[in-house]
Amino acid sequence: MFFPEPKKQEVPPAGNPAAKIAIVGDFSNAFDLRDGRPFSHYAGQILESCLHQAGLIRGEVYLTNVIKESSTLRGKYYDETRGKFTPLGMEYVERLRDELSVCGANIIVAAGAASLSALCSTHRVSQYRGYLFESTLLPGKKVIPIHHPAQALRGMYTYRYLISADLSKAKEESKFPELRRPHRTLTWSYSDIGEALYWLDYYAKQPVVGFDIEVLNYEVSCISMSSSPDLAHVFPIADRWTGEEEVLLWRGLQRALGNPESAKVAQNSLFDVHFLLTRCGIVVRGEIWDTMVAHSICYPELQKGLGFLGSIYCGSSDYWKDSVKFNDIKSES
């Protein structure tokens, strides 16, 4: 017998297309189809709760999904392992681009891995959530990834607080369309040892100095320092100086880190301070303000990594963890 193919049932987007915030989910489901709108039922309740926490209501945002067809066979649209869309899925991605290009949103919230993969060509939501990116699908539009609200239902109860925090950031970013990064100056290349020593003596006089070490082959390869949000220096040690110059550099580092009057800020200072003392003979003096410990005291149930802290506390800074590798810059330094 001939069975005609069932008619595609799609869930239309909801909300005002002129809204300043657009939230793009992954897949439509049977609940969305029943209610005739995206983010319905339990996941929708989580989303609404998080929106309220962020000072928003559902009516203020534009809601849509990448895959509008309600289907349990997600694999035919999106390969979750590789984070890539199939040809069938790419048709929906093209439709999403056309849909969002006429939308008036200043910021697009990518809720879930498939949504982020469509908008920014990456599926690593856990790594990139909370940071602002320029969309690869719609160049010029800014995107902020968040965990999909449905994930907060499946044991990851802390995700709802991250979703609320990210939606708060989206609300602030929705006030203007352009991607505004904080202006920061980072120096890692010096004309001579004198310039490096000048900056080390500068940091020796600052009341608060943040520092971090990088280790290569179980030896310190570089040390970074900063005393304000817009200025930082990286002092390379490996493969940069002559023996005599390196002696001067170590003396300068001891002066900068050994000042008992200044507070030292570090992430996981237990490792850095211990390593500098036992492997390098540098004594770090002054109060130690450990950002990892401070964050753990305030939010013991949340992650403590530096990438996570940056997503919460660093505003519209770009994601830096994969931007520079030491091997790429050591010849330049």
Added chain:
Amino acid sequence: MGQLSDLVRPIESMTDEELLQWVIELRHRRETVRPAQQKHIKTAVKKKTAGKAHATRDAMLDMNPDDLKTILGEYDVLPGT
């Protein structure tokens, strides 16, 4: 510093000559590939694990060319692949 001074010698207590000798030793340690790391490189290449391959590639960039040639001579692989 107390008892820690028995284990650690701060560079503040070193003269410039002693510190230079320490830096020379430090530079040697930095350049030398440890036996455990050599074994790790061999294992990573054999297992073809992606995450360790990146670490292996980075370690290979820092290795002494003679050591690298010796290790790679045991396998039918080319650096950078």
